[in-house]
Amino acid sequence: MIDVPLTKAQAELRVLIDRMTRRYGYTPTINELSQKTGKSFSQVHRLMTGLVERGAAEKVAGRARAFKLL
Secondary structure (H helix, E strand, C coil), X not given: CCCCCCCHHHXXXXXXXXXXXXXXXXXXXXXXXXXXXXXXXXXXXXXXXXXXXXXXXXXXXXXXXXXXXX
């Protein structure tokens, strides 16, 4: 884990993931996040990778929708 604050885009994505997870009961896919944010799949994937690297989320092995917010 890197002890670095989240960027504005990462923080906004984290809030969106949290809201969608609470509303629907499961984490959204990268495609769903891409549609909601208007960002490309690769941009959202890069932001998600940053969340994992900064310790704000973790990747859960062997599962679809495999990100868990911390």
